[in-house]
Amino acid sequence: MSKVYRIGIIGCGGIANGKHLPSLSKLENVELVAFCDVVLSRAEEAAQKYGSDQAKVYSDYTELLLDESIDIVHVLTPNDSHADISIAALEADKHVMCEKPMAKTAADARRMVEAAKRTGKKLTIGYNNRYRQDSLYLKQLCEAGELGHIYLGKAHAIRRRAVPTWGVFLDEEKQGGGPLIDIGTHALDLTLWLMDNYKPKVVLGTKYHELSQRENAANAWGPWDPKQFTVEDSAFGMIVMENGATIMLESSWALNSLDIDEAKCSLSGTEAGADMKDGLRINGEKLSRLYTTEIDLSAGGVAFYEGQSDSDSDVEARRWIEAIDQDKDPVVTPEQACVVSEILEAIYESARTGKAVYMS
Incomplete structure (x- = not known):
């Protein structure tokens, strides 16, 4: 250059x-x-x-x-x-x-x-989570067909107690929502990109304010002010794609759960599955036996981008x-990111009306 x-x-x-x-x-x-x-x-x-x-x-x-x-x-x-x-x-x-x-x-x-x-x-x-080493390696596997037809994706964005209390994160007017639009958006983008599937058909969503109004709550950044907490504390969605694939999206800043993952996904295909929950793991069946393979990402670069010492940012x-x-x-093309925003909005709309949102 x-x-x-x-x-x-x-x-x-x-x-x-x-x-x-x-x-x-x-x-x-x-x-x-x-x-x-x-x-x-x-x-x-x-x-x-x-x-x-x-x-x-x-x-x-x-x-x-x-x-x-x-x-x-x-x-x-x-x-x-x-x-x-x-x-x-x-x-x-x-x-x-x-x-x-x-x-x-x-x-x-x-x-x-x-x-x-x-x-x-x-x-x-x-x-930026597309540029992580596990994301880049798994993208190559997906593009090579190693997972086969991917018909189930799970987008994970769960925190046990990590509500951002600074800036305008809790302001629905400024932000448009809470954990769904803040961290759920990363997990959804990652899942859609890995599946290379951008044609949603129908969306069903729920959202909750179950913990947001608690005083003196345990939190990574100190207690939040319930009066300022105008966004959801958790939101969940089920997205059925035009080709029949299903995506489950979970997002929360505060949830009574020990299953904590952020900006990660799990994929299930006809030939193999993959998840990012404990490093990058590939699972499947060979010669009538089940296998699980843990990918060692410390032993070399990724062809998609050489420079593994750099951060994803x-x-x-x-x-x-x-x-x-x-x-x-x-x-990240604008057309791809737009589909993410359309799905997030459909989850919020479904949660508000209690009805599925048809997108095609």
Whole structure:
């Protein structure tokens, strides 16, 4: 890569500082030249730590988008603003990386897909769990047909007590939901991608507020305020795909369960099964005997991306810039991410009405 890409960051909170900025700063062919946050001091701090010598700071993203020298924008704001900012950035001739979920609503997600097509700019969504070593290896197995026809997928996003109490995570108006749209979205994206199945037929969902209103609850980040906890504490969905495959999605920030898994999935196919619950395990039958194989991911690289010492976020950043530089589709396409948002919305709608939602 010979070109140096100039990047603007919109939203300089936790996800920017914990994920995007550290990974982008490792790349030699990017320059972080603009930082925007409604709290200007956050933008200033990020610029001082990660920005170029002449980096600019803004409190209004529309001013940042006026800079024609910026090639790429990362949208790292609350869910309710993803669509408007991303579309504005695309229309300002920028490529866009938007954090997950794609948007607060499926309609907004579809608007983003349309904007990317209309402008010809690249749009991707921050589903970084696709870049983990176990995910990449299992993807290769699926593509090689080792599991056969995959007709059952289970998407796991369960925490025993880990409710995020900072920012706007508990605000339904800003976020659009709780654990389903926050961590369930990662597990669902991973499952759909591994199955390579993006045609949902019918969705049935439930959601619960069973533990959210408890005072002084045990929690990884300290007790939550029940008055501020306006989103669900758990949500579950069953998705039947057009080809007859079934996907079960479980998501919770607080659940009385010792079966804890986050951003993982289990797959069952005609030739073999796989799960990520205790490392990556493949199971099946050979010569009338059952077998279980544990994959050692420490003994070599993955052909999909060489560089196993990098974190999943590091690989995500590198692959994103490569997609722009080589003019190819990003690993996470907007069309794929839009289906995730449509299914999540269908689960919420089914939970609200008590009826199945037919999608095709």
